[in-house]
Amino acid sequence: MTTTRFAPSPTGYIHVGNLRTALMNYLIARKAGGTFILRIDDTDPERSKEEYVDAIKQDMEWLGLHWDRIERQSDRLDRYAEAADKLRDMGRFYEAFETPTELDLKRKKQLNMGKPPVYDRAALNLSDAEKEALRAERGNGVWRFKLDHERIEWNDGILGGISIDASSVSDPVLIRGDGQVLYTIASVVDDTEMGVTDVVRGSDHVTNTATQIQIIEALGGTCPRFAHHSLLTGPQGEALSKRLGTLALRDLREQGVQPMALLSLMARLGSSDPVELRSDMAELIDGFDIGRFGAAPTKFDVQDLFPLTAKHLQSLPLADVADAVAEAGVPADLAEPFWAMARENITTLADLKGWWELCRDGAEPLIADEDRDFIAEAIALLPEGPFDGETWGKWTSAVKEATGRKGKGLFMPLRKALTGMERGPEMAALLPLLQVIRAKA
Structure with a gap:
């Protein structure tokens, strides 16, 4: 059975870079009808925080990336200790005592000699007395x-x-001097014992993967299939790493980005397939192919999420946004016509509030000097409410007949007078919702 995992460290909030890894592993598992594990990499007791564990779960649930089971590496320290003992018994694990300063001097000396900066294994020559x-x-x-x-x-x-x-790679440190087990060995033990068959992660892990393959083989495990996706850059190709703190999923959620917009972008970004808004997770799963992704750095622009969010919202029935419509202050009896009017004219659900304020309070009329007499005459022809879907058409026909105006010269001044804007929803849909016509005063 295909088994994948997402193994975030609870030392901060998930950002778009983490999401790329999580989503690819999730889609592989779901497409194969397999298992997706959420594995919390919390072996660092000082930096790991329970609030971040909760935040990771919330972000995953918000996106609809539901895990089949959850594991915590802090619960498995005995398994890592057993693996370490096994490696010691095999002569594949050794203790080294160099300070960071000493290691840095060694690296500089090697570089000056034109050699790769690889640990020289000096610790292997230490006697027991020297170690003590x-x-x-x-x-x-x-x-x-x-x-x-x-x-x-x-x-x-x-x-x-x-x-x-x-030989071009330093022997990796698997356990720190304070006893903390590092990701390299913890991940190997977990992947082996949990039957992980596929591992997708960033291309910055390629060298790490090479060392882990040898550790897996030394421990008698079976290597999973590895795939390393490209790293994200900013829209101009700049390094994204310094900005990831501002691209946390919870920040995107606060900005009104919709889950399906984010998933649709991240499931195609960097592949040979065009980014297209998908309606549900099943479509994403069905169309996913890890082999269609490339190795080149992939540009990510957060602004690309907003047109996708707008398009997604336009496709939703009132039932899916009823809470947001109510929170905007729209009375229940007007919710259906309000959503029908507003859906085509919002980028995020936060925009609903502004449209309801326009409907409820009216707008400051935008009237050019040359249109003042025309607007006054037109408003005088406006029938008493309540208005319906046919009011706009009947009214503008009457205004056209009375004033001789037509086309843009007729409709644009009326829109600006009623809404204070040059563009917006269909006036036939908006007019019945206007509670106040300020231009009438």
């Missing part, structure tokens, strides 16, 4: 996985054939 002395002086060291210096190869679901020389 270093522990007494510096405390416990970090634990590094000893890579086999051979080529690590796999067929990536997006990047194609990948081949990395393990």
Whole structure:
């Protein structure tokens, strides 16, 4: 069975970069009728916060990315300790004591000599007595996985054939000196024991994947199928990493972005398929193909979400937005005609309030000097309410006959006088909703 996972760290809010990873893994699982796991990577007790765990769940539920089960890495520390012991027994795990300053000096020396800045494995030459002395002086060291210096190869679901020389990579630190288990080994143990078959993540993890493949093999596991999606950039190709804090999903939600607009964009962005608004999750699942995504950096512009949001809202019946219409202050008996009028003229649901205020309070008339006499004559011809869907047509016909005006010269001054705007909803739909006609005063 196909099994995928999304493994966020609860150290902040999910942003669009995280969403890309979550969505791809979700769609792969759902298309195959498999299992999607939400795995909370909370092995860092200082930075992990329960409020972020709750926020991750809320964001996922808002988007409709429902998980089949949830796991927490903090509940599995004993499993990681067993894996570490196994690697020690195999001679693939060793303790190293260099300080960050010492490592930095080593890297600089290697670079000056034209060599790759790879850990030199000096710790392997330490005697037991030397290790004890270093522990007494510096405390416990970090634990590094000893890579086999051979080529690590796999067929990536997006990047194609990948081949990395393990000798060009430092032996990865899997456990810190304070005992904290790092993602590299925790993820391997989880993926193996949870039967994860497919892993999609950012292209910045390619080297990490190479080392994890060796760890998986050392522990006797089966490697999942890996795919590494391109990283997002800003609309001008600029690095997005510094802006991700302002692109949290909860911020987009606050701005009125609709889930299906966001999902429709992220499910196609960076692929050879055009971005098209989908009506529901089933359409997204059916049309998803990881092989259609490319390796080039992918431009993301938050402004692209708003036309998609507007288009999505236009497709919705009143029942789907009834709460928002009510919150805007629209009386229940006017909700249906109000939504029919407003839906084509909003970008987000927050815009409903302004349209209701126009209907309820009227607008400051926008009347050109040369149109004042015309507007006065037209308003005098306006019948007493209540108005209906035919009032606008009958009224403008009467005004046309009385004044001789027609076309834009007839309709535009009337619209501006009644709404204070040059464009907007069909006046036949808006006029019955106007509670106050200020131009009449």
